[in-house]
Amino acid sequence: MNTPLYQELATKIQGLIRAGTFPSGSKLPSVRRLSREQNVSVTTAMEAYSRLEGLGLIQSRPRSGYFVRPPIVTAGQLPKPSEQSRKPITVQYPQIMQAVIEAVANPRIVPFGAAAPGDEIIPHKRLSTLSNALIRRHGAAAFRYSMAPGRKELRAIISRRMLSAGVQADPDDIVTTQGATEALALALRATTSPGDVVAVENPTYFGILHLCKDFGLNVVEVPMDAQKGISITALEELSTNYKIAACIVQPSFQNPLGSCMPDDTKKQLVDLAIARDFALIEDDLYGELGHSGPRPSALAGFDKDGRVIQCGSVSKWLAPGIRVGWVISRKYRDEIRRLKAIHSLSSSTLSELVVAEYFAIGGAERHLRRVSSLFGEYCAEMREAVLREFPAGTRVNQPKGGFVLWVEMPEKYDSELLSIAALEHDICLIPGSLFSASCGLKNCLRLSCGHSWSKRSAEAIRTLGRLVTTCVR
Amino acid sequence: MNTPLYQELATKIQGLIRAGTFPSGSKLPSVRRLSREQNVSVTTAMEAYSRLEGLGLIQSRPRSGYFVRPPIVTAGQLPKPSEQSRKPITVQYPQIMQAVIEAVANPRIVPFGAAAPGDEIIPHKRLSTLSNALIRRHGAAAFRYSMAPGRKELRAIISRRMLSAGVQADPDDIVTTQGATEALALALRATTSPGDVVAVENPTYFGILHLCKDFGLNVVEVPMDAQKGISITALEELSTNYKIAACIVQPSFQNPLGSCMPDDTKKQLVDLAIARDFALIEDDLYGELGHSGPRPSALAGFDKDGRVIQCGSVSKWLAPGIRVGWVISRKYRDEIRRLKAIHSLSSSTLSELVVAEYFAIGGAERHLRRVSSLFGEYCAEMREAVLREFPAGTRVNQPKGGFVLWVEMPEKYDSELLSIAALEHDICLIPGSLFSASCGLKNCLRLSCGHSWSKRSAEAIRTLGRLVTTCVR
Numbered sequence: 001m002n003t004p005l006y007q008e009l010a011t012k013i014q015g016l017i018r019a020g021t022f023p024s025g026s027k028l029p030s031v032r033r034l035s036r037e038q039n040v041s042v043t044t045a046m047e048a049y050s051r052l053e054g055l056g057l058i059q060s061r062p063r064s065g066y067f068v069r070p071p072i073v074t075a076g077q078l079p080k081p082s083e084q085s086r087k088p089i090t091v092q093y094p095q096i097m098q099a100v101i102e103a104v105a106n107p108r109i110v111p112f113g114a115a116a117p118g119d120e121i122i123p124h125k126r127l128s129t130l131s132n133a134l135i136r137r138h139g140a141a142a143f144r145y146s147m148a149p150g151r152k153e154l155r156a157i158i159s160r161r162m163l164s165a166g167v168q169a170d171p172d173d174i175v176t177t178q179g180a181t182e183a184l185a186l187a188l189r190a191t192t193s194p195g196d197v198v199a200v201e202n203p204t205y206f207g208i209l210h211l212c213k214d215f216g217l218n219v220v221e222v223p224m225d226a227q228k229g230i231s232i233t234a235l236e237e238l239s240t241n242y243k244i245a246a247c248i249v250q251p252s253f254q255n256p257l258g259s260c261m262p263d264d265t266k267k268q269l270v271d272l273a274i275a276r277d278f279a280l281i282e283d284d285l286y287g288e289l290g291h292s293g294p295r296p297s298a299l300a301g302f303d304k305d306g307r308v309i310q311c312g313s314v315s316k317w318l319a320p321g322i323r324v325g326w327v328i329s330r331k332y333r334d335e336i337r338r339l340k341a342i343h344s345l346s347s348s349t350l351s352e353l354v355v356a357e358y359f360a361i362g363g364a365e366r367h368l369r370r371v372s373s374l375f376g377e378y379c380a381e382m383r384e385a386v387l388r389e390f391p392a393g394t395r396v397n398q399p400k401g402g403f404v405l406w407v408e409m410p411e412k413y414d415s416e417l418l419s420i421a422a423l424e425h426d427i428c429l430i431p432g433s434l435f436s437a438s439c440g441l442k443n444c445l446r447l448s449c450g451h452s453w454s455k456r457s458a459e460a461i462r463t464l465g466r467l468v469t470t471c472v473r
Numbered sequence: 474m475n476t477p478l479y480q481e482l483a484t485k486i487q488g489l490i491r492a493g494t495f496p497s498g499s500k501l502p503s504v505r506r507l508s509r510e511q512n513v514s515v516t517t518a519m520e521a522y523s524r525l526e527g528l529g530l531i532q533s534r535p536r537s538g539y540f541v542r543p544p545i546v547t548a549g550q551l552p553k554p555s556e557q558s559r560k561p562i563t564v565q566y567p568q569i570m571q572a573v574i575e576a577v578a579n580p581r582i583v584p585f586g587a588a589a590p591g592d593e594i595i596p597h598k599r600l601s602t603l604s605n606a607l608i609r610r611h612g613a614a615a616f617r618y619s620m621a622p623g624r625k626e627l628r629a630i631i632s633r634r635m636l637s638a639g640v641q642a643d644p645d646d647i648v649t650t651q652g653a654t655e656a657l658a659l660a661l662r663a664t665t666s667p668g669d670v671v672a673v674e675n676p677t678y679f680g681i682l683h684l685c686k687d688f689g690l691n692v693v694e695v696p697m698d699a700q701k702g703i704s705i706t707a708l709e710e711l712s713t714n715y716k717i718a719a720c721i722v723q724p725s726f727q728n729p730l731g732s733c734m735p736d737d738t739k740k741q742l743v744d745l746a747i748a749r750d751f752a753l754i755e756d757d758l759y760g761e762l763g764h765s766g767p768r769p770s771a772l773a774g775f776d777k778d779g780r781v782i783q784c785g786s787v788s789k790w791l792a793p794g795i796r797v798g799w800v801i802s803r804k805y806r807d808e809i810r811r812l813k814a815i816h817s818l819s820s821s822t823l824s825e826l827v828v829a830e831y832f833a834i835g836g837a838e839r840h841l842r843r844v845s846s847l848f849g850e851y852c853a854e855m856r857e858a859v860l861r862e863f864p865a866g867t868r869v870n871q872p873k874g875g876f877v878l879w880v881e882m883p884e885k886y887d888s889e890l891l892s893i894a895a896l897e898h899d900i901c902l903i904p905g906s907l908f909s910a911s912c913g914l915k916n917c918l919r920l921s922c923g924h925s926w927s928k929r930s931a932e933a934i935r936t937l938g939r940l941v942t943t944c945v946r
Contacts (some may be wrong), residue, residue: 141591321822349794
């Protein structure tokens with residue numbers, strides 16, 4: 001079989017980038033010009049660029065064309081693999097939690113705290129236009145109750161979109177929620193009872209730990225690799241020693257590690273869940289936010305047994321405050337519908353219509369590509385700054401998706417002390433102890449890079465680097 | 474002291490109405506004309522009408538003037554006082570529940586099921602205009618997370634509005650929610666633990682029973698009077714026999730009875746709660762929907778001890794699908810904030826801004842007066858139709874606020890059978906058993922009259938009256 005023409009062309013351009021003909025950050029010829037200069041069709045030229053974009057070598061910017069991506073920084077070591085629980089424990093709240101949570105909501109502060117996108121990411125004018133059109137179309141019906149399972153329009157398009165993650169979900173297996181937190185709460189309620197043991201990633205998003213604690217669940221922490229995610233061997237061992245009711249994972253671009261489970265690990269995880277009969281809750285909040293290349297397969301796509309409950313939302317890339325999320329499960333569908341009706345009755349009808357329309361005709365895919373690529377740049381900038389400003393020996397993850405950095409400082413440094421000192425300088429960050437069920441990980445911290453990189457950000461990282469030297473245990 | 478001029482004038486007009494000079498439904502002279510004809514100031518004329526409106530004798534219709542109210546039907550007996558639990562029980566779900574809940578969400582069906590306002594009640598164009606203006610003003614910030622306790626603008630205006638119910642609440646004692654269901658769930662979580670006993674009204678809104686069941690709470694049912702609400706004597710007896718953790722009441726225009734607790738009963742209830750040390754959860758969802766006259770005082774206004782948790786929302790008169798509610802409590806404030814953050818993280822920012830603006834400058838008070846009066850008319854029409862079409866001996870409540878009717882048929886009739894038969898005729902109603910923790914009240918049913926009365930409604934009541942004769946136990 002001959003190499004397709006577009007692939008030949010892509011290889012040629014790749015060579016020119018390596019040779020420095022097109023240096024990092026430079027603009028590439030337009031598709032029309034490339035087609036003319038290389039004597040190929042416009043389609044072939046586009047396919048070549050598309051391939052290079054998939055490889056993460058170039059990036060498209062709306063209305064500007066294609067650019068050579070800055071090389072991904074590979075200096076700096078990744079965080080070390082984390083530890084495994086000896087036995088199930090009740091989640092502990094670090095004392096500092098309340099102060100951190102309050103600071104997160106403070107809009108004046110340097111926003112390295114909340115994992116929220118910056119204002120420049122939110123297409124508020126588009127949302128306003130869609131909202132007007134939908135109120136005109138539906139009239140008062142846009143403000144009626146939207147009882148569980150939620151608006152059909154939204155469930156249908158979520159079902160179509162999940163195909164790209166390898167998941168075949170019937171719209172009737174989807175229940176819409178008011179954000180992913182409600183989705184996770186419903187999934188936990190549907191699969192566990194107080195006193196049960198839940199396996200969580202270590203570190204994991206603190207919201208998951210808080211839900212477990214509030215539902216009276218005990219947790220076992222499973223070690224994580226900063227690139228490949230959860231350790232199946234460790235989970236297998238834990239599930240031999242303890243009856244696990246459910247395991248919550250973020251297979252794609254984990255918060256806070258940014259890790260991405262390889263496909264064969266996903267398959268192993270599903271097989272283990274079947275063998276040991278526990279439910280799998282997939283938090284897919286960041287699944288669509290890969291900085292380049294195709295969307296990772298979802299865990300749910302490897303599940304022939306119906307035991308994966310998938311949770312998602314648009315909070316991280318469209319609008320945090322629009323409160324639209326979903327939970328997908330065939331097996332637990334009826335129970336989840338029932339629980340949704342009992343605990344929040346209805347979701348916001350207009351918000352559901354707006355998000356459905358944004359997916360259908362509003363430009364969601366283009367927006368996703370643009371913002372994911374931006375998040376990649378924000379992460380790279382911040383990572384470089386941290387490696388430059390923080391004490392020697394500091395390790396930082398290198399996420400290929402999402403927009404949080406996990407910083408592991410040498411053992412003697414204390415991120416709780418750092419976060420107190422940082423608040424005095426109007427900088428918010430989340431200490432590692434919030435991501436640990438046992439308040440461990442005290443030398444780690446999470447920095448959110450959802451906001452565009454600025455002089456203020458650079459100065460804040462410099463300040464943190466200076467402050468940390470005094471935050472020794 | 475002399476009788477004020479406006480009061481003299483009001484008494485004079487009242488006489489003319491009684492004498493038939495102004496028959497039921499007729500238009501009254503305009504304020505200007507009245508002032509001219511009676512030789513009084515425009516202010517006095519307005520005050521006279523205002524007084525008559527307060528007495529429920531006349532009603533204003535926007536842009537049309539004042540009209541003589543149809544006499545309130547007093548024929549037909551009220552439902553009998555309900556029964557008291559012997560001991561705490563787990564809430565039972567009637568088998569028919571799922572079928573009813575599904576039918577409630579069906580938009581094609583005659584909507585006597587859900588307690589939702591008709592489309593003509595929802596000012597969707599106004600909401601759209603406000604929404605546009607707010608997005609222009611706030612930009613992307615209108616779509617940021619709105620973390621607990623929620624937007625300050627909304628909390629401030631709720632605090633101001635509660636003054637008219639005799640409640641002084643600091644904006645910081647308010648936590649916004651996504652509707653009253655979330656508010657009730659937070660209030661229950663903050664005040665109870667699984668296994669606790671909660672006192673509920675009998676009958677009570679089924680959503681409250683479902684929450685109790687799902688939280689693992691046991692309930693004792695307190696007898697209700699169709700006009701005066703909960704029996705303090707019975708609650709006192711129950712609280713002597715059992716340790717009660719919380720009592721949930723709807724003091725103003727109870728769902729489904731429409732009862733309104735007299736002020737001295739409210740005071741007694743607060744005193745009893747202090748003496749027996751239980752929390753009081755006030756569901757004030759219908760508090761602003763009195764068909765005429767001033768707003769009833771809220772239970773929270775009689776509370777010097779901070780033990781009343783008040784829950785409210787705009788779902789019943791502004792927009793069910795906008796999902797804006799609140800919970801007010803000084804004592805449990807921190808715990809409620811914490812729980813809100815854990816279980817749903819954020820509310821819809823734009824929805825909160827829109828509702829705050831609607832309260833501030835959008836015409837909320839005028840709209841409330843108009844729709845409350847309409848609900849009064851809808852209730853009167855339906856009540857008359859039920860008394861005409863249902864078997865002899867049927868009793869119907871006579872709500873002075875809200876928009877639900879509670880129909881008590883002679884013992885031999887079964888409302889579960891009726892609701893199945895009704896669904897075959899595309900009519901939805903809620904059988905009494907859903908309002909009872911023990912699936913009792915089988916000869917009762919709730920009819921929602923939130924939609925404007927129409928030929929279709931009249932025919933549906935006629936059909937129900939015909940069907941019920943075959944629904945005998």
